[in-house]
Amino acid sequence: MNTNAETVVRAAYRAAEGSVLDVQGFMDLFAEDGVFNNVVAGESYRGEHLGDPVAFMGALAPDVHRELHRFHVMGDVVAVELTIQGTFTGPFETPAGTIRPTGAALNIPTVDFWYVEDGRIKEFNCYVGLSVMLAQLGVQPDFASAVTASAAVRR
Numbered sequence: 001m002n003t004n005a006e007t008v009v010r011a012a013y014r015a016a017e018g019s020v021l022d023v024q025g026f027m028d029l030f031a032e033d034g035v036f037n038n039v040v041a042g043e044s045y046r047g048e049h050l051g052d053p054v055a056f057m058g059a060l061a062p063d064v065h066r067e068l069h070r071f072h073v074m075g076d077v078v079a080v081e082l083t084i085q086g087t088f089t090g091p092f093e094t095p096a097g098t099i100r101p102t103g104a105a106l107n108i109p110t111v112d113f114w115y116v117e118d119g120r121i122k123e124f125n126c127y128v129g130l131s132v133m134l135a136q137l138g139v140q141p142d143f144a145s146a147v148t149a150s151a152a153v154r155r
Helices: 004-015 023-028 052-060 130-136 143-154
Strands: 030-038 043-046 065-074 077-087 092-094 097-099 105-117 120-128
Touching: 004 023, 004 065, 004 077, 004 105, 004 120, 023 052, 043 052, 052 077, 105 130
Parallel strands: 030 120
Antiparallel strands: 030 043, 065 077, 077 105, 092 097, 105 120
């Protein structure tokens, strides 16, 4: 039987599925002062922006699906090991410009920690395998530029 915290978290995953993509429904599961932390990217979302990452993934991969591998419920804390899957058919906006869709398959390892209070999500900490995601999008690190930049700092 699902605990209240598990039910809330599963509803959040369901709302974020590409076949559903209910951004407002996802946001409505959060407490008034709830926060969504994209920990790896160093970004936090609150209020009217809680659904921004869900909308972003839905645009990047309209068929986005989260394969839930392990689900751990510890009272009001839920930890989930998952893979974010989909097809890169939407544009990927970057500070340097737009990466056009390639049709590449995405299979991004992720770990999520959800903190639920009084049946609402108080805090959601998402740890996306960003380096894996970028490689799957065709974005490779530019080590040469980093070496050049670090040499310029020493001067």
